Amino acid sequence: MALLFCLVAPASAELPDPLTSADFIQFDADQAALGQLLFYDKILSGNRNIACSTCHHPKFGTADGLSLGIGEGGSGLGPDRTPGIGEDRIRKRIPRNAPGLWNLSARDLHTFFHDGRLMVSARYGNGFDTPAEEWLPSGLNSPLAAQALFPLVAQFEMAGNPGENEIAGAMHDRIDAAWPILAKRVRTIPAYGEAFVAAFDHIDAAKDVTIVEIANALAAFMGTEWQSFDSPFDAYLAGDISALSEAALTGLTVFYGKGQCSSCHAGPLMSDQEFHALALPQFGPGRTRRFDPMPRDVGRMGKTDDLVDAYRFRTPMLRNIALTAPYGHNGAYPTLTGIIRHHIDGAPQWSTDMANLPIAEWLASGDFAIQDDRFEKQRQSRHRDTQPLPLTNDEVASLEAFLEALTGKSVEQTPFGVPERVPSGLPLD
Missing domain, CATH: 1.10.760.10 (Cytochrome c-like domain)
Structure with missing residues (x-):
């Protein structure tokens, strides 16, 4: 995670108010449980070889221990991750450090990514100013849900290279073209389809699942799993x-x-x-x-x-x-x-x-x-x-x-932990 101490403005001796559970978005527990499986499942990557957890693993404080990440095409986990071999090896390092995921469901949080390219905003009519602009789908439950969509369609992070898979090809046509393909890939796995019907009141059948429900489940998991204010x-x-x-x-x-x-x-x-x-x-x-x-x-x-x-x-x-x-x-x-x-x-x-x-x-x-x-x-x-x-x-x-002293006492006793397996049957990192 990046660290910043700004030394240009006058100091303030006033301490902040303590954080409490009321300062965080409260998510549905069933949706969070579903998001846990998605977070650790490589099914969300173009070549089915990397998961969200690969670069944000609890073993490494929800980051990866590297200066610049090794994304799609790499092998292994954390500081031991290698850049791959042969035709599958990485073509580029991830340009920035993988940030930790702590407290991203705070109600007052409005700016995401190192450069702030995702912000809460009315600019495009969907609640956010993002790289997807007006093509970002509506119905996302939080900024964290919006944020979760972009690594999925980033070439060197999770999507893969053009010609390798349908996700990589679609996202080079337009950023929102790949999300429906990912959603179909997930919802046609019977265990996922059933879980979405059970977790979302407005989903009556697996065919109704879109990338919005997937993003909302991911946000529910991350926002529940990594709240930390007991340091x-x-x-x-x-x-x-x-x-x-x-x-x-x-x-x-x-x-x-x-x-x-x-x-x-x-x-x-x-x-x-x-x-x-x-x-x-x-x-x-x-x-x-x-x-x-x-x-x-x-x-x-x-x-x-x-x-x-x-x-x-x-x-x-x-x-x-x-x-x-x-x-x-x-x-x-x-x-x-x-x-x-x-x-x-x-x-x-x-x-x-x-x-x-x-x-x-x-x-x-x-x-x-x-x-x-x-x-x-x-x-x-x-x-x-x-x-x-x-x-x-x-x-x-x-x-x-x-x-x-800012380290939480319960960082290793999170609500969900790492699943033993995921519905796709793909191996966990």
Whole structure:
């Protein structure tokens, strides 16, 4: 998961209100149980070889432990995932770090993805501003449901390459063309068809199942499974003054004071849901715009085409951050200390060996090519929103202790867990 400490606005000493169950969307339990099976089932991928859980597995804090993910065509799970072999090997790394899935059903959450390309909005008449624009189907139960649709039709994440399967071919015609094919693939499995009829009141027969019900079930599962607000910090906010260790309490004081971290990691969700530029070291394929001549990632500007947004990325939420290394929108830093230091040091120390990129010889020449472009580095540095901050080594250590105190006590006792099998019969990762 990406980590962001914004140091440009005045600090606030006011602590947020504690999160409670009332701050989250409440989903139907039967729909959540159905979503659990879909989340771990590779049936939703074009080549039936990758599931949502492959890159967002609870073993790795609902992320994957890699700087840049290995999507469709890879093999294995987490940091041990490999980029595949032969004709099936990956053609590109996933351009950004796989974020954790904690608290994505919070009622106040309105902006998704590192670049905010999905937002709650009335712009297209379907409730959201997304890459699907007016072709996003209506009836989605939450922003989380809308978000769940896009990895399914992303070529290098789950869809596969043109010519390999009907999903990849359809989504290159128009983004919404593949979703009905996926829905038919799911609903014609008898166990899934029966489960949808049982879980959704308006579904009378399997033939009525659309991608909307699939997305809503996925959202019900993720939004129920990964609510987390029982960390030592949450207990402290609720009035237990003994919940934090001395080091964590010192770190809280720095976070909400001298460190100015809460100027962006604000409110109960610990995010202002805005966009800020950190000048993180660039590597990998980048998330390029249509006419970009280089493998760079310009962040929010890729969505808005506004230079004001250049190199800016969404402020992530921080609960369970200690579980989701590496850090940054591209996973540049393997440790909390490293990403903290990047924010406060004028000339942060970074080397290419800090990037956790499974070896793929056919991609190696481009993995760090952008590091040799001094003009791009200069452009990026001009947009940096953070300034050096004189924190001592002890203060940095206390900040790390505070961030570790954001880990929930029940993160390993979630409502559903990992299923033993899925209706498609495909193997689990």
